[in-house]
Amino acid sequence: MTNRRDFLRTTTLAGGAVAMGLRPGSTAPAAPASGRLSHPPPRRRLRLLILGGTGFIGPHQVRYALDRGHEVTIFNRGRSAPGMFRGAEELIGDREAGALDELRGRSWDAVIDNSASRSDAPAWVRDSATLLKDQAEQYLFISTRSVFRDLSAVPATVDAPLLTRETTSGWSEGQPYPYGLAKALAEGEAQAAFGERTTIVRPGLIVGPGDETDRFTYWPVRIERGGEILAPGDPGNDRIQVIDVRDLCEWVIRLCEDRTYGTFMGVGPENGRSMAEFLYGIAGVTTAPLSWSWVPREFLAEHGFRPYGEMPVWRPPTPGFEGFARFDLSREVAAGLTFRSLADTTAATLEYHHARPAERRAQLRAGASAEAEAEVLRAWHRSRAS
Numbered sequence: 001m002t003n004r005r006d007f008l009r010t011t012t013l014a015g016g017a018v019a020m021g022l023r024p025g026s027t028a029p030a031a032p033a034s035g036r037l038s039h040p041p042p043r044r045r046l047r048l049l050i051l052g053g054t055g056f057i058g059p060h061q062v063r064y065a066l067d068r069g070h071e072v073t074i075f076n077r078g079r080s081a082p083g084m085f086r087g088a089e090e091l092i093g094d095r096e097a098g099a100l101d102e103l104r105g106r107s108w109d110a111v112i113d114n115s116a117s118r119s120d121a122p123a124w125v126r127d128s129a130t131l132l133k134d135q136a137e138q139y140l141f142i143s144t145r146s147v148f149r150d151l152s153a154v155p156a157t158v159d160a161p162l163l164t165r166e167t168t169s170g171w172s173e174g175q176p177y178p179y180g181l182a183k184a185l186a187e188g189e190a191q192a193a194f195g196e197r198t199t200i201v202r203p204g205l206i207v208g209p210g211d212e213t214d215r216f217t218y219w220p221v222r223i224e225r226g227g228e229i230l231a232p233g234d235p236g237n238d239r240i241q242v243i244d245v246r247d248l249c250e251w252v253i254r255l256c257e258d259r260t261y262g263t264f265m266g267v268g269p270e271n272g273r274s275m276a277e278f279l280y281g282i283a284g285v286t287t288a289p290l291s292w293s294w295v296p297r298e299f300l301a302e303h304g305f306r307p308y309g310e311m312p313v314w315r316p317p318t319p320g321f322e323g324f325a326r327f328d329l330s331r332e333v334a335a336g337l338t339f340r341s342l343a344d345t346t347a348a349t350l351e352y353h354h355a356r357p358a359e360r361r362a363q364l365r366a367g368a369s370a371e372a373e374a375e376v377l378r379a380w381h382r383s384r385a386s
């Protein structure tokens with residue numbers, strides 16, 4: 001029997017939605033894509049502590065870990081989704097208030113720290129890593145691609161220079177740490193406590209089911225609507241590296257199973273996709289009639305359309321960002337990072353999006369409005385006609 005996931009994979013290779021026999025104009029996503037790539041069974045059973053087990057990325061880790069037979073404890077304030085998991089232990093505490101008592105006197109094989117992401121991340125990580133350093137073997141910190149000071153080298157690697165207090169422009173001592181600097185300093189705190197037993201993972205945009213930022217979601221939703229689509233920048237040379245939340249979270253669990261230490265990127269695929277591959281790939285899972293208008297970066301800037309703003313996910317290789325979406329991922333792939341197809345990510349994102357309430361579906365949190373997009377397209381056509 002071929003299940004729908006295998007069907008999606010096969011037919012995507014054979015030509016996307018058309019090969020799937022979907023009616024043109026159908027708005028349903030091409031297929032559900034909640035499946036997993038197969039990986040060997042775990043070598044050992046883990047006792048895992050996940051700081052921030054609810055939210056966006058936590059649940060993907062918890063479910064995968066439980067499915068692989070691990071014992072899971074989550075630690076959070078109990079606000080976002082109390083009692084979310086049967087089968088996982090839930091400890092309540094507040095890192096902001098330094099309320100970590102529930103963690104005392106326990107032991108775990110590995111700690112995954114998802115929740116330290118704001119300007120006080122260094123203090124949160126210092127407190128929890130110091131407390132846990134003799135209670136756990138490994139500390140895995142979820143950092144970010146925003147820790148880099150200079151991504152001009154191509155290919156970029158995880159060893160590119162990091163932001164420091166001295167090199168963060170626009171910030172001065174006494175002000176709250178900006179996101180990238182906070183995460184870079186927090187990495188240092190994890191390493192100071194756990195030394196060589198630390199694992200750092202630096203994701204780029206984390207996308208897919210559960211993502212409430214809508215940055216990637218903008219594109220599948222926009223393309224599914226069809227019509228004339230404003231495609232930003234240079235189709236061949238502007239590149240994209242993001243990560244499907246399931247690829248990231250499942251890999252993170254396997255990094256703990258394998259006691260893999262060190263620092264890694266969490267983006268993909270290798271060398272990125274061109275904007276054309278990215279947008280046409282998403283379109284391969286949708287069926288509405290559409291056409292593309294590629295509009296250069298300079299024209300978009302004149303009309304107030306910014307990378308990562310009105311045009312989310314797109315980050316052209318401007319000076320200092322040439323390697324932003326061109327990471328060499330040999331180290332990550334050797335450590336077991338695998339990538340779902342863009343078709344799978346797109347289908348799962350649309351499935352998630354269509355299950356949201358109508359008001360939420362109508363209010364995407366990222367990207368241009370239909371009116372703003374149409375206005376820029378009209379201006380673009382006028383400029384070409386004159």
Ligand SMILES: NC(=O)c1ccc[n+]([C@@H]2O[C@H](COP(=O)([O-])OP(=O)(O)OC[C@H]3O[C@@H](n4cnc5c(N)ncnc54)[C@H](OP(=O)(O)O)[C@@H]3O)[C@@H](O)[C@H]2O)c1
Pocket residue numbers: 051052053054055056057058075076077078079080081093094095096097113114115116117142143144145202203204205206207
């Ligand atoms: N989204 C991206 O594209 C992206 C890219 C790169 C890196 N990252 C990193 O990915 C990580 C996870 O992001 P996310 O989107 O999953 O976060 P999220 O949805 O905001 O979830 C935060 C989690 O932390 C818990 N939490 C929040 N405040 C807490 C506190 N004071 N004490 C204890 N627990 C607390 C929350 O549960 P309660 O509310 O119940 O406390 C929840 O479980 C972050 O470190 C972020 O920097 C994200």
